[in-house]
Amino acid sequence: MEKLINTSKALDLINNGDTLLVGGFGLSGTPLTMLDEIANSEKHDLTVVSNNLGETGKGLGKLLLSGNLKKAVGSYFTTNRDAVQAWSDGELQIELIPQGTLAEAVRCGGAGIGGFYTKTAVGTKLAEGKEEKVIDGKTYILEKAIKGDISLIKALKADTIGNLVYDHTARNFNAVMASAGKVVIAEVDEIVEAGELHPLEIVTPHAYVDYIVLNKYVKKGGAYVESV
Amino acid sequence: MLSQSERIKIAKRVAEELKEGQIVNLGVGIPTLIPDYLEGKKLFLQSENGLLGMGPTPDKENVNMDLISASKKPITMDTGASLFDSSDSFVMIRGGHVDVAILGALQVDRYGEIANWAVPGKTILGVGGAMDLVAGAKQIIIASTLCAKDGKSKLVEKLHFPSSGKRRADLLITEHAVFKFTNEGTELIEILSDISIEQLRDMIDVEFKYNDIKIIT
Numbered sequence: 001m002e003k004l005i006n007t008s009k010a011l012d013l014i015n016n017g018d019t020l021l022v023g024g025f026g027l028s029g030t031p032l033t034m035l036d037e038i039a040n041s042e043k044h045d046l047t048v049v050s051n052n053l054g055e056t057g058k059g060l061g062k063l064l065l066s067g068n069l070k071k072a073v074g075s076y077f078t079t080n081r082d083a084v085q086a087w088s089d090g091e092l093q094i095e096l097i098p099q100g101t102l103a104e105a106v107r108c109g110g111a112g113i114g115g116f117y118t119k120t121a122v123g124t125k126l127a128e129g130k131e132e133k134v135i136d137g138k139t140y141i142l143e144k145a146i147k148g149d150i151s152l153i154k155a156l157k158a159d160t161i162g163n164l165v166y167d168h169t170a171r172n173f174n175a176v177m178a179s180a181g182k183v184v185i186a187e188v189d190e191i192v193e194a195g196e197l198h199p200l201e202i203v204t205p206h207a208y209v210d211y212i213v214l215n216k217y218v219k220k221g222g223a224y225v226e227s228v
Numbered sequence: 229m230l231s232q233s234e235r236i237k238i239a240k241r242v243a244e245e246l247k248e249g250q251i252v253n254l255g256v257g258i259p260t261l262i263p264d265y266l267e268g269k270k271l272f273l274q275s276e277n278g279l280l281g282m283g284p285t286p287d288k289e290n291v292n293m294d295l296i297s298a299s300k301k302p303i304t305m306d307t308g309a310s311l312f313d314s315s316d317s318f319v320m321i322r323g324g325h326v327d328v329a330i331l332g333a334l335q336v337d338r339y340g341e342i343a344n345w346a347v348p349g350k351t352i353l354g355v356g357g358a359m360d361l362v363a364g365a366k367q368i369i370i371a372s373t374l375c376a377k378d379g380k381s382k383l384v385e386k387l388h389f390p391s392s393g394k395r396r397a398d399l400l401i402t403e404h405a406v407f408k409f410t411n412e413g414t415e416l417i418e419i420l421s422d423i424s425i426e427q428l429r430d431m432i433d434v435e436f437k438y439n440d441i442k443i444i445t
Contacts, residue, residue: 025277025314026300028293051314078354087353094353099276100318100360107315120322120363123394125346126355139394156294168311169278170294175313203313222291222302 003162003212010185010213011037014046014150017070021106021148021181022050022060023174026079029166030059031154031187032224033216039066047071049106049146051099051173053083064092073146075099096126101143103176108145110179110208115144151181154215155204158188159195162209163202171203178208185211189219230373234403240265241401241420242330242371250327251280251320253361255344256299258371259330272306274326276357278317281309298357321357322364329365331358333372333400335382335389338434340396340409342370343389352390362393374402374431381432383407383414404428407436418442 011034014020024030035054038046039062046063051074054060063069064082071093077083086092097105098120108116117140121127131142153174155164164186166174178184186209217224239261246252246262246269253274254260263273263284273282276298283304286292291302312320320326335343342362346352362368375381383400400407405428406418414436416428423431425438 025298026296028277028296028300076354076356078351084351084353088351096353096355098355098359099314099357100322100364103314103318104322118322118363119393119395121359121393122363123391124359125352125390126359166311167294168292168305169275169296171311171313172277173314176315219293223293 004191005211005213007033007037007213010034010211011041013183014043016043017045018149019047019049021151021177022048023153023172023177024059025051025172027054027059029154029170029172029174030054031152032059034152034185034187034213035059035062038068039063043068045070049073049148051102052076053080056080056082073097075102098126103173105143105146106176106180109147110176113145115142117142146180148181151177151184153178153186155186155188157190157192158186158212159192159197161194162206162212163197164204164209165197165201166203175204178204183210184208185213187213187215189215230403236261237420238371238401238403242369245369246271246328253326253329253365255331257332274320276317276321278312278314279309281306318360321360324364324366326365328367328369329361330369330371331361333370333382335384335387336370336397336400337384337387338413341387342392342397343387344392346390348389359393362395368397370397370400372402374404383432383434385433416441418444420444
């Protein structure tokens with residue numbers, strides 16, 4: 001199966017009202033090209049699960065400005081003023097989850113596990129309404145797994161069958177997001193022939209990856225800039 | 229507002245608590261100053277976005293937006309560094325594989341329960357890894373000013389700010405004093421400025437006991 005597709009075909013895979021699992025920590029490890037496609041489209045009522053909403057006007061921050069989003073699920077929205085504003089104006093629903101709980105919930109979603117008991121957030125506002133359980137004398141809360149319709153992830157390189165390698169800390173949420181979406185689209189800087197990635201360096205095996213798109217941005221001076 | 233020299237004083241005192249070879253997660257603010265005051269002690273710094281073995285800030289030409297700290301600042305990798313994904317990073321944090329978390333705080337109660345993520349009445353839209361660190365690190369040291377910007381004591385009888393979890397801090401290190409938390413409550417163990425015990429009592433809202441106080445001025 002040919003996994004490499006162009007970004008407009010990838011956009012067609014996304015439906016209004018879908019839940020998107022989006023990799024990235026700040027802008028690092030974010031599928032910038034696919035997010036541009038969505039921001040320039042009429043897609044609406046999307047729910048995004050991601051650690052944060054990029055930065056003001058960048059990455060997922062663009063989707064906020066272009067009105068594609070209904071809801072955001074993540075751990076840290078305070079640094080994007082637009083997200084705070086949209087929430088205050090009632091234009092964006094936000095569900096706040098501790099960062100480690102978010103990562104584990106998505107991991108469980110991809111691993112066929114319905115939920116898990118964690119000690120994080122016990123006794124806090126973020127545990128309100130959640131089932132408590134004492135296991136071996138310690139109190140935990142139940143967190144449900146998170147799954148998505150589409151995973152949008154960013155890797156450094158793919159091979160033609162969809163094995164992925166990442167750039168340093170750009171791996172972040174991408175590896176778990178790759179497992180928990182019905183359709184997984186990986187945006188990469190470069191595609192090489194199968195066999196060219198050393199098995200020891202592959203982090204995400206091709207079983208998780210349905211489609212590959214090429215990143216239109218190029219890295220200059222350590223940051224992605226639009227190529228001319 | 230705390231002067232830079234007082235911030236450094238807190239960082240230096242925290243650095244004394246840390247032991248060679250420990251795995252340490254540094255929060256934002258004063259904790260980020262600590263690596264400069266280790267006096268040759270070798271630590272392994274954990275960054276929750278997926279790195280164990282964080283090194284110093286790179287030269288401008290070696291900056292890579294895909295090698296960053298949890299504060300989203302460019303970093304380098306130390307000898308022996310390893311990279312992993314976010315779920316593994318929180319296995320490390322929540323699972324008790326990080327020796328020490330050094331955190332800031334908005335308030336700490338008399339038993340060491342921490343509030344460090346939200347202010348009442350304001351929008352609560354960010355928690356990050358704060359609650360996971362509080363729940364999972366083997367030892368928790370709070371590095372903070374004794375009083376908030378409005379002059380109110382951060383050490384309080386009962387938290388007014390939302391709690392970060394049931395797990396309690398071990399130590400609170402401030403510009404004036406070091407406090408230890410036990411099941412009996414707050415214990416003053418060290419004075420770091422020219423403040424008297426009576427002045428400390430006036431400043432903070434918590435009864436504290438003391439036996440053997442170290443006075444460093």
